[in-house]
Amino acid sequence: MTDRLTQARDLQAEMVEHRRHLHAEPEVGLDLPDTSAYVERVLRDCGLEPERHPGAGVTAHIRGSHGVGPVTVLRSDMDALPLEEETALPFSSRRRGAMHACGHDLHMAMLLGAAKCLVETPPADDVVVVFQPGEESDRGAVPTLAAHRNLDIADARAFAIHVHATWPAHSINHTAGTFMAYGDWFRVDFTGPGGHASQPQLAGNPVEAGAHFVLAARELVASLSAEEHLVATVTESVMGNTVNVIPAHGRLRGTIRTLSPTQRQNLVSGLRRLASAAADRTGTQAAFQLIEGYPAVVNDAAYVERLVAAVGRTSLGPGLAAMSAPSMVIEDFAYFLQQWPGAMVYLGAQVEGSSAFNHAPDAVFDEAVLTTGAALHLMAADGF
Ligand SMILES: [Zn+2]
Numbered sequence: 001m002t003d004r005l006t007q008a009r010d011l012q013a014e015m016v017e018h019r020r021h022l023h024a025e026p027e028v029g030l031d032l033p034d035t036s037a038y039v040e041r042v043l044r045d046c047g048l049e050p051e052r053h054p055g056a057g058v059t060a061h062i063r064g065s066h067g068v069g070p071v072t073v074l075r076s077d078m079d080a081l082p083l084e085e086e087t088a089l090p091f092s093s094r095r096r097g098a099m100h101a102c103g104h105d106l107h108m109a110m111l112l113g114a115a116k117c118l119v120e121t122p123p124a125d126d127v128v129v130v131f132q133p134g135e136e137s138d139r140g141a142v143p144t145l146a147a148h149r150n151l152d153i154a155d156a157r158a159f160a161i162h163v164h165a166t167w168p169a170h171s172i173n174h175t176a177g178t179f180m181a182y183g184d185w186f187r188v189d190f191t192g193p194g195g196h197a198s199q200p201q202l203a204g205n206p207v208e209a210g211a212h213f214v215l216a217a218r219e220l221v222a223s224l225s226a227e228e229h230l231v232a233t234v235t236e237s238v239m240g241n242t243v244n245v246i247p248a249h250g251r252l253r254g255t256i257r258t259l260s261p262t263q264r265q266n267l268v269s270g271l272r273r274l275a276s277a278a279a280d281r282t283g284t285q286a287a288f289q290l291i292e293g294y295p296a297v298v299n300d301a302a303y304v305e306r307l308v309a310a311v312g313r314t315s316l317g318p319g320l321a322a323m324s325a326p327s328m329v330i331e332d333f334a335y336f337l338q339q340w341p342g343a344m345v346y347l348g349a350q351v352e353g354s355s356a357f358n359h360a361p362d363a364v365f366d367e368a369v370l371t372t373g374a375a376l377h378l379m380a381a382d383g384f
């Protein structure tokens with residue numbers, strides 16, 4: 001068998017070049033014209049014929065030597081975050097208000113490296129490499145899966161990597177089943193008559209309703225998370241604008257993260273109940289709204305088992321780390337795993353001494369992990 005790790009190692013310098021270029025020129029959201037053009041050009045230079053759609057990224061089909069088994073879908077995201085970079089790296093963002101703080105620049109570089117190796121030494125079965133925009137909050141996986149003829153596949157296995165800025169570099173962190181959480185948002189509007197601050201007995205007060213709700217929600221989360229980890233965090237409160245008027249309206253918004261459909265349902269109905277109770281106690285009306293976010297990333301247990309066994313047979317084996325609990329982060333690779341079985345893993349990429357997590361303006365990632373990431377993609381292409 002081809003030594004995929006050596007192949008990946010030989011491309012390290014080239015991947016670093018891709019990474020630094022992409023890092024310096026970040027684009028946010030679904031529309032990433034420069035990033036897409038760069039990825040398309042590199043894939044073309046490898047001898048591939050990429051398929052590109054505005055707002056839906058770039059894919060390329062790589063023919064396998066036999067091409068009878070399931071297709072391997074290898075996915076990278078491409079978008080940056082609306083942040084001002086504070087890393088002081090020599091290849092820092094040249095675009096104001098945009099930064100690759102989640103490591104998607106590394107994801108692209110490692111997959112571009114892997115694509116080149118796969119063209120040079122094809123795996124047995126076909127591979128589709130996917131570069132998708134709009135992961136952070138635009139659900140870019142959905143238009144990407146819909147737009148590409150390359151992804152019109154019945155039988156496939158999907159694999160993706162996410163770098164982690166505060167886990168040891170080269171560690172391969174895996175879990176079977178739920179890998180990342182369901183993510184939703186909520187909004188509660190409290191409406192009261194409002195009135196003069198000197199006559200609280202006459203006016204339903206949304207501020208008091210909000211206070212009741214926030215504290216009761218914390219207790220509810222504490223009681224439910226005795227069984228399974230979950231989150232409901234109130235992150236925004238917009239109520240009143242002066243000292244002597246009881247406002248007629250107040251709004252709370254927040255984030256929900258859960259690990260199973262049952263917990264999700266229990267938490268949402270609990271929050272809805274608490275909103276009504278808070279309104280009843282304070283002479284206000286409550287309107288609770290759930291804004292559905294991302295489904296959970298659910299890894300296929302058998303696939304993860306094969307991955308662990310295959311990686312264990314290589315010199316990357318000592319890096320394997322079973323996660324003690326799923327991550328409460330959300331990821332739209334969830335949509336790929338709803339379509340085909342497969343898995344996502346976290347690749348540790350900590351730079352020694354740095355404690356800034358992904359999304360921080362000073363988040364940095366160890367470029368040496370590009371080799372490990374490309375090797376993982378190559379092993380996935382070989383069916384682990
Ligand atoms: Zn992110």
Ligand SMILES: [Zn+2]
Nearest residue numbers: 102104135162
């Ligand atoms: Zn990310």
